[in-house]
Amino acid sequence: MKLRLDLRLSQKLIMTPQLQQAIKLLQLSRLELQQSLTQHLMENPLLEDLPTEVEDSEAGSADEKDEEAVASANSEPSNVEESTPEERDTPDEVSASGWEEYFGSDRRIGGSESQSSSQDEFPSYEQTMAKATSLEDHLLWQLSFSGLSGREKAIGQLIIGNLDDDGYLRMSLAEMVGGTDFTEKEAESVLKDIQRFDPTGVAARDLAECLLLQIGHLGKSPMGSLGARPGALKGSIVEAIVQHHLKDLEKKQYARIAKALGVTVEEVFQATKVIEVLEPKPGRPFTNTQNYVIVPDVFVVKNEGEWVVLLNDDGLPRMRISPYYKQLMGATESGSAETKAYLDEKLRAAQWVIRSIEQRNKTIVKVVSSIVK
Template sequence: MKLRLDLRLSQKLIMTPQLQQAIKLLQLSRLELQQSLQQHLMENPLLDELATETEESEETATAEREQPDTSTTVSSEVRGEGDDKPAESGENAEEFSASSWEDYFDTDMRRGETEYSSSSKEEFPSYEQTVAKSTSLEDHLVWQLSLSGLSDREKAIGRLIIGNLDDDGYLRMSLDELVAGTDYSVADAESVLKDVQGFDPNGVAARDLSECLLLQLKFLGRSQIGSLGSRPGVLKGTVLESIVLHHLKDLEKKQYNRIAKALNISMDDVFEATRIIEGLEPKPGRPFSNTQNYAIVPDVFVVKNEGVWEVLLNDDGLPRMRISPYYKQLMSSGQSGSAETKAYLDDKLRAAQWVIRSIEQRNKTIVKVVSSIVKFQEGFFERGIQHLKPLVLKQVAEDIGMHESTISRVTANKYMYCPQGMLELKFFFNAGLQRADQPMDMLSSLTVREMIRQMVAAEDARKPLKDEEIAARLRTQQVLIARRTVAKYRAEDNIPSATQRRKFF
């Protein structure tokens, strides 16, 4: 084998660290972007946050007026001059002592009002007292356990049981697993479990749905709805208990005839029992679950101004950054200190400039992408979801001359506020279904889903529409759709089947 050297030309796409960070910055949500910018402000001393344009102009004018004094001060600080000067003492030092600052901040002075002292720190509640926290299911049950007359050993078992309940209030593990590794017996755990099941809310600490509903039936105080005989092969107890124990599947499928035949009772008794069971809570822990809603701040606003749709970027709450005037003047004067200090400042200056340019480029890209979406979906903004058109990333990418991956990053975790409400940018990208009257014109899948929801909402509850009937009605409206597609859309929108939607009373 002969060794030799060759020169070859090739092209490679190399992603520099700056490019990788710019791509990451592009796909950040608004909250993540705010946190990222705050991190840059803390780590880079050359980045400065500016509140308003008025403040910027005032600071610039002040810096120009004080430029000689500032340069002298900077020069003396960098060169180390004045180190041999004694520190100020006497009246000035006493004037700004620690006690003086505390007295200053403890006084609240408002314009147009008389001076008064604010409350001292000891009078304010602690931070933990001011934090709003809803009562959890565990806290609620432990509070009841502490007020019960159980022994310390039984309370310890009770805390073990309560600690293993899920968010719905169920004990999903067996008692053998619960007491494994402890000196408690299964009999002890079973005894304490019955006590915990008597706590509020009713049905808590049940091991399955049937037990949960039975626990709640015990607290209803209702009379029995019919009584079953003791003939062989026939269940004993009330109709409610029999349905809960053995016919929940039939009840879910609305097979009332089968329940009446199995229990040898009338349909009226089945309907009355069903009304009571439907009033029970299958998830006792639901009222204690964390249902806190978080407000979504839109990234862009779409408004109509003089007949033209405009895209407005929402930069409220995001820090406005600039290069620090102090360091800018320090570096321009050539008094930045040693070579190591100068190299450090140069590196931070490049990083600061890159962040500012990346934010500007990010904002321009978002506005450009949203403007293209508005152009494609103008019918939706004018007349609603019935006029939403099918749209894919490739169409927007070709319209603005960018890559599909860039469009995907821009639309990720971004929200728009428009006359139709708060919408995610991904909402506008959906598949299409062919129309019978206009083969070249596609209908958005979201529009078809809305048509299905409207049909289900307007149907007769005694005779709900089946998937075949919904597909047939859509075909009469020139929408070519199969039955299985209707079933898919219905399942994705959490719409029950026709059997489950049927009501007999």
Template sequence: MALELRQSLKLSQQLVMTPQLQQAIKLLQLSRLELMETVQQELEVNPVLEEGLDLYEDGGNPADDPLPDSALAGNNGPEEELGRSEPEQTAEISMDSSSALGEIDWGNYLNEYAGDQSDGGYSGAAGRDDDAPPSRLEIMSVRPSLQSHLQWQLNLSHISDREKEIGEFIIGNLDENGFLLVSPEEICSQTDCTPAEADHLLSRVQEMDPAGVGAQDLRHCLLLQLARLEAADSLAARIVRDHLSLLETRNYPGLAKATGASTAEVSAAVEVITGLNPRPGRLYSDADPVYIVPDVYVYKLGEEYVIMLNDEGLPRLRISNYYRDILDKDSTAPGATKDYVQDKLRSAMWLIKSIQQRQRTIYRVVESLLKFQRDFFEHGVNKLKPMVLRDVAEDIGMHESTISRVTTNKYVHTPQGTFELKYFFNSTISTEAGDGMASESIKQRLKSIVQHEDRKKPLSDSAIAAVFSRDGIRLARRTVAKYREQLGILPSKLRRRP
């Protein structure tokens, strides 16, 4: 078959997303921390953007700025691009521009180090009032890791340099839980020491704080902690050493038969064992905790609820007046310069409007959630109603995908606690009364049932389903098991207490 060139017409529909629209959608789904990083990156690469105390010097909207028409020619705002047509009240981007260095009281900083020299040149925080803010050293100090904590104890020991080298090798081969990752043979081969020296230094490490470090497995870790409690020959130690499998299944009759002790004595020994730490190294983890900062606050004032967007920590954005003047008709700047500034100005304006649109959308979503879930805000999780994304989407006139992006990694502080916005969307559990219940409410009731059950005869999944059935809630046994596992509740045979 011969090849030939041919012209043809074809009519098709396709969705084309401009880079500006992609940026608006990306900003919508970013978490608070990611948004702050994005704004800082844009400030570094876009010279038209700058930080200021006020979003705009004249207090107006970016769309009202006296910019050349060509600066925004051919560009709709993110509101129009996302299919929005209703005007809404503006939620300003509250952004703090004060520098962290400018907030430091340098006089106080120097006084802390130039105080009483009798204690080695540092006055410390011992004489500080309890109500006073922490010193700079307390803020900037690094939390000790497990290795540094053990190294500090090793340096205080009266041992030779050779022994210290072996001890450092052992400490360096502990995992985050405090367990030893190498065998005694590897210690000998890597440090050229004798087995006696390796055992001696390993024992020195196992005597350090916290109790249980340097163990090779869980059984050894628990035995080290019992020995520290002077209970190496107790019933608890015998159970850990010889009957750990029976302990894992909470087989109290089997433990009593295997040890020859009474059920009460076995129960007391198990209580001692459960009070031990199976991961002692975690006490000195140097990982920084991740704190949740709410994006929205909901307060109750009288009988009404007030929604406040959390804008703390975000830098305020504004357009630089210097670059505005470059685009003026009377400016003598070259054409290439004007084109560059115009492109950067268009990008800056879009970023500002996109962030404002993001804030307005979050506000409207929380406002809709407050309308649908008012009983939850009043009484708690037990009054949570079943909801889907479509309910909010239809209420505020947006697409479900937009609501999904808004509620991802966004948190709201309420009188009932801090929750992710996704938390309010739950599946429906039918009841005999005809109205549905939210799955989170069912989980809360399941948790309450387990907390008040008889420890000697814990309820099975089928028995819990029967309790729900008496209350008019149809719940299958496998659904109860799924919710129980999600709540971290053990099966009935592992919850049994003699």
């Protein structure tokens, strides 16, 4: 065995972490991009969201400066130079003074606690949001007011926790109580109690049982009965159809159902009217049906006979480097080396985020423009 030194020449594509992050940023959807930018704004103090009012004021200041330049060129020169309020209050100075007032009134860094604004007395936005009641919470609330014992309530919590979004118990009782000290007989008894809860038909194990539970709560019916007193749904045509002829009902084979039950087709048709008002999914009212609107990254519009690609930046934070921290980093007073290193690192990260967003927007517009062509 010999030791030797070899010299090899090869080409490798190595992506820097910044390039990898830029590619990852390009692949994000609009919602994910908005969440990522919000996270950057929270983690990097040098980044700030540019308010719409500041952006409009900057545009207005630029227009006013242009008008003043044209007016001064057409008028005679004056020996006295006076600065207007718009010129004195530049966006950077206003932002810097705003930051100083903010930090000066912050009670967490030693400010006065005696002076508190009325805004502090209001609850947070999260506390004012209404939370929709879930099916599980609704059933647990009813279980807490039931007259069941502590052991039976524990079994009830186990049953309610295994219900699906439609309100059905899909697993068997033997499988559910497996690994616990509860018996299947106890679970069956508690299940019957839960099936009396609101909404009617909850905790059923199949569609037929769900509909039968609701039929038991409907009370009287104008139709005749099969083997039971007239006017009661117990033992009626409705119950017989649900128990034995659901598949025929799905195929609307009314004549076959009438022949099997020994009734007329009209009676079967009237029974189906009762079944139509039953709820096959008791948990439907508690299902979250919030629809999320898909917001496009670009708009393709036709302008003067040509298709134009327009970038949609509505809803995305317009970030910039904080003028306050710019002024702080350019101050003459010396700070600690650790503070300067921290600010330099955050400044590079902020500049990279802003450049990545601009590059992402340009890339998307170029790609869509090529697709349109």
